[in-house]
Amino acid sequence: MSCIYGLTLRGIDALPVEVEVCLTGGLFSISIVGLADTAIKESRERVRISLGTLGIKLKGHISVNLAPADLPKEGALLDLPIAVGIAKEVGFIPEGVNGIFMGELALDGRLRKVRGGVPAAFLARQLGLPLFVPWGNVADVSMVQEVEAYGCSNIGELFCHLRGEKTLQKLDFTLPQAKEIAVEPDFADIKGQAAAKRGLEIAAAGHHNVFLVGAPGSGKTMLAKALRGILPPLSDDELIEAMRIRSARGLPLETDRFRPFRSVHHTSSAVAICGGGIDLKPGELSLAHRGVLFLDEITEFRRDVIEALRQPLEDGCITVSRASGSATYPASVLLIAACNPCPCGYLGDTVKECTCSPGDIDRYFKKLSGPILDRIDLHLQIPRLTPEELLELDSDAENSSAIRYRVMRARSIQLERWRHFGIKCNAELTERIMKKYLGLSKDGRAFLKSIGASLRLTGRGLSRVLKVARTIADLAGDKAVKDSHLAEALAYRGGFSFER
Amino acid sequence: MRAREIILKDIKEKTKKDLGNWGEDLASLVLSNMGYKILMRNVTFKRGELDIVAIDDDELVVIEVRVRTNGKVQSPIESVGPRKIKALICSGRLLIEQLGWEGPWRIDILGITLDASNADGYDLEYVKDVTLGMI
Numbered sequence: 001m002s003c004i005y006g007l008t009l010r011g012i013d014a015l016p017v018e019v020e021v022c023l024t025g026g027l028f029s030i031s032i033v034g035l036a037d038t039a040i041k042e043s044r045e046r047v048r049i050s051l052g053t054l055g056i057k058l059k060g061h062i063s064v065n066l067a068p069a070d071l072p073k074e075g076a077l078l079d080l081p082i083a084v085g086i087a088k089e090v091g092f093i094p095e096g097v098n099g100i101f102m103g104e105l106a107l108d109g110r111l112r113k114v115r116g117g118v119p120a121a122f123l124a125r126q127l128g129l130p131l132f133v134p135w136g137n138v139a140d141v142s143m144v145q146e147v148e149a150y151g152c153s154n155i156g157e158l159f160c161h162l163r164g165e166k167t168l169q170k171l172d173f174t175l176p177q178a179k180e181i182a183v184e185p186d187f188a189d190i191k192g193q194a195a196a197k198r199g200l201e202i203a204a205a206g207h208h209n210v211f212l213v214g215a216p217g218s219g220k221t222m223l224a225k226a227l228r229g230i231l232p233p234l235s236d237d238e239l240i241e242a243m244r245i246r247s248a249r250g251l252p253l254e255t256d257r258f259r260p261f262r263s264v265h266h267t268s269s270a271v272a273i274c275g276g277g278i279d280l281k282p283g284e285l286s287l288a289h290r291g292v293l294f295l296d297e298i299t300e301f302r303r304d305v306i307e308a309l310r311q312p313l314e315d316g317c318i319t320v321s322r323a324s325g326s327a328t329y330p331a332s333v334l335l336i337a338a339c340n341p342c343p344c345g346y347l348g349d350t351v352k353e354c355t356c357s358p359g360d361i362d363r364y365f366k367k368l369s370g371p372i373l374d375r376i377d378l379h380l381q382i383p384r385l386t387p388e389e390l391l392e393l394d395s396d397a398e399n400s401s402a403i404r405y406r407v408m409r410a411r412s413i414q415l416e417r418w419r420h421f422g423i424k425c426n427a428e429l430t431e432r433i434m435k436k437y438l439g440l441s442k443d444g445r446a447f448l449k450s451i452g453a454s455l456r457l458t459g460r461g462l463s464r465v466l467k468v469a470r471t472i473a474d475l476a477g478d479k480a481v482k483d484s485h486l487a488e489a490l491a492y493r494g495g496f497s498f499e500r
Numbered sequence: 501m502r503a504r505e506i507i508l509k510d511i512k513e514k515t516k517k518d519l520g521n522w523g524e525d526l527a528s529l530v531l532s533n534m535g536y537k538i539l540m541r542n543v544t545f546k547r548g549e550l551d552i553v554a555i556d557d558d559e560l561v562v563i564e565v566r567v568r569t570n571g572k573v574q575s576p577i578e579s580v581g582p583r584k585i586k587a588l589i590c591s592g593r594l595l596i597e598q599l600g601w602e603g604p605w606r607i608d609i610l611g612i613t614l615d616a617s618n619a620d621g622y623d624l625e626y627v628k629d630v631t632l633g634m635i
Contacts, residue, residue, distance in 0.1 A: 025603045026596075027589065027631055048632075059559055060604030 002088040005100040005129060006066070006081030007120055008073040011280045011320075011327035012248040014119035016100070016127060017078065018067040021085035026061040032082070034066030037074040043105070046076075047083045050109040054156055056092055072324075074279065076104035077114040080132070083155060084162070093162040100124050103134040109155045115250030117141045118243050121149060132158060140247045142171045143240055175236060179256040180401070183229030185222050188399035192385050196223055199380040199492060201403055204230045205410040206426035206471030208464075209313065209335040209375060211298075214382025215352075216345040220338040223382065224294050225261075227336065229400035231292070232408045233257035238290040238424070241330060245286050260291030266300035270308045275320045275329055283320075285312050286329040298337040299367045306372055309335070313375045314460075316428065332428065337376065349384055377427075377464045378492040410474040426471045431463060438470055440481045447483035455490065465489045523567035524551055527610045530624065536561065545591040548584075553595065560605035562592045567612045576611030577625050585630060607631055 001022045007014045017034075030044040048058060064082055066073055080103035087093050102120050104112040113136025121144035124131035131149040133141050138151035150168040152158040160166040187197060196212070196219075203210045204227060212220040234242060234257045242260055243253055254260075262284050264273060275283030285293060295301060312318040316332035341347040342361045347354040356364075373379075414425050421433055429438075448462075457465065466481070468489035473481045528538050536554040543550045552563040564584070566576035588607050596605060611625040 025601070025605070027592070027605060027607070028629060029631075059606070 002085055002095075004081055004085050004088065004098060005127070006078045007100060007102055007116075007123055008071065008078070009075065009116045009119060009248055010325070012119055012244050012282060012286075012329060013327075014116055014123040015071065016123060017071070017073055017081070018065075019078070019081040019085045020065040020067060021082075021089040022063045022065075023089050024061045024063070028059055028061070030058075030062045030064065030086075032064045032066065034064075034069050035072045036066055036078070037072070039076045040066075040073060040078050040082075043076060043079045043082055046079055046105040046107060047086065049107045050105045050155055051083055051087065053107075053109040054092075054159065056087060056090060058086065058090070062086060062089070075114065075116075076112075077102045077116065079103060079105040080111065080134075080155070080158075084158075087159060093159055094164075097162050099130040099132055100127065101132045102137070103132075105155065111135065111152060111154055111158075113137055116248050118143060118240065118247035121147045122244070124149065138171060140243065140253055142174045143243055145173045147171075147173075175239060176253075176255050176257060178233040181256060181258070183226070183258075183400060185226050186229060186400045187226050187403055188397045190219055190222055190226060190397065191390055193219060193223065193382060196380045196382050197397075197403075199378045200227050201230065201407060202468065202471055202475065202492075203227070203334060203336075203378055204232075204403075204407045205475050206414070206467065207332075207334050207424075208377040208427050208468055208471065210337070210378045210380060211373070211376045212336065212338040212380050212382055213341050214338075215347075215349045215384045216340060218382045218384040220382050221296055224292075224296070224336045224338060225263075226400065227292060227334075228258065228261045230404040230407050231259045231334075232404065232411045234259055234290060235424070242290050245282050245289055245329065249282060249287065251287070260288050261294065262288040262292070263294040263296065266295070266297050268301070268305065270302070270305045273305055274308050274312070274318055275327075276322060278322070278324055280320055280322060280325060280327045282329045283318075285309070285318055285331040285333060288333045289330045290332060291334065293333040293335050295335065295337045297339055299339045299364055301367070303367055306367060307369065310371050310375065334427075335376065351384070351386065374458055374461055375464075377468050377489075379494065380492070406475060409477075410471065413474045413477070414471075426467045426474070429463075429467055429470075434463060434466060438466060438481060439473075439479060440466065441483070443483045444469070444481050444486050447486055451490070455493075457493075461493065465493060468492065519567050519569075520565075523612050524565050526612060526622070527563065527565040528552055530610070531563065543591075543595060545594050547587040547590045550588070550591050550595060558603055560596070560599075560601050560603065561608055562588060562595070562605065563608045563610055564588060565610050565612070568614070570613055570615045575625065576613055577609055577627055579611075580609055580630070585634070589631065 001020055003018055003020045006017045006019045008017050032041055081101040083105060084101050088097055102114060104114050106112055111134035113134050117133060117137035117140030120131060121141045125144060125147045131147060133151055135151045135153040141149045149171040151171055152168055161168040200223060214220050239257060246253055264284050271277060273284045275281055275286055312331040313335060317328055318331045319326060319328045342354055342356040343364050344355045346352040469481045469485040472485040472488050531554055532538055536556050538554045540553040543553060550562050551565045554561045564580060566579055568576040606629045609627045609630055613623040615623050
């Protein structure tokens, strides 16, 4: 009996699977046991034919056992370990070979790319075994440090390596480099809206949530999309965190270091956003981890979908529990929500009359509960510019890269300050750290005391104001949080006032 | 005796049974020329007969021989249907038990088509391991 390692994915983790192969006499047949799904059961044809291309003729009855027996296994990525196990059993490759193998086989022996390269590399590091992957997975596997990994394009090449006839090149640890790519639209393309731009700059600097409200055509969506261009590039840790989720979902990896930007349509279900399903897939919230989740027309979303965002927005992670098990996924996102001020869209507009009744407007905003609005730090009102203003304003506005420079400077101040706490940005601050190290000035404290009662802030509201004020101070390069910073932060929390 | 020497003189005179026996003779000759060691011929079981039992390398081989006269629509290989293969597997298993064989075994089909235009007077088709991918 021979035994080697394969793996199966569960959420964003790879679990080791021992592939045991036993050869006995009898008519030729391969039977696979161990809660394998249909894709794995079908692998026997791929394995038989691709081993045949190497001149290995299989005889007798081959039993393949995938252990642990009670763990459901899925996906074609177990093709390769089964083939290697059989080759080892028939003596084509030496007895002492061990390692973790993953990959789907083509009938001519080529290896096809599978999902889950990054989790597999983490598993290999944990077990301390060499990892063999298809050439298509090389980019994800080489993102993890201290892993002995090899990429091979076909099974013949791999067997030559295992037999010691030809050695494969060990993969080097490489991470994609940050590239300067112009993001469409640029902030310089957006005319006017200085207040909104300032708000987005603060949001980008501290990873705070934003709510944009304005008439149709005022530029909400454009502003939200431009935010991507001013976000700082992903750091090494953040990149791996984000790529681990993408890799487990089988999505193409980023080749630059842009933060994820997931724009979700309002017909999406709670499962699509939070994650779930039989195989506990991570949802959009997790795919947007360390990046932006953009909910355009948030009032059109189903109420349960919006409410489901409450806990992850606060904790930065989401635990998905289903009958088949539970999994916790990271979900630290910058939420941008956008909507109109009323169903017709023109409440408070300078040009067009609003036709909604007060009841209509009430109903429209009922979708957004207090708890959700309380979690959004920056409420930005986007006024509509008249055609004259649009034509008159020339594009001498700052471009995205200039803003990004300031954002990155503010982020590096934060990173340096919170380094010992493992916190990356102001939005992640906890109460205890804030109490001690926020750096609230005497003036600031007095200012908050004098104005606090009239604002009716909640406990969370207050701490969120402090976080935003901290970010504003960081952008200004101030060590202490002053009353002016607090005043600006409070202004963004004021809610909306539209006049007919 | 060489394969060439067994040539059907006059097909019309032969009965179906004669044709079968002649085919099996030819088949054992061809197989032993291929290096197979012929163990048994015409082993009868309840579900049917095994034409030839031979040993190829380390593998026991059960060979079903089919003869067809030229002009028939179906090739001799195609004439072995799923039911016959099931019967062969069944009988094969009984044989394995009887012999106490523990190694791998397989089922092959040798098809012989009589063809006057050919120099030898027949065409050979040999299919190895017919149950491949079936079980």
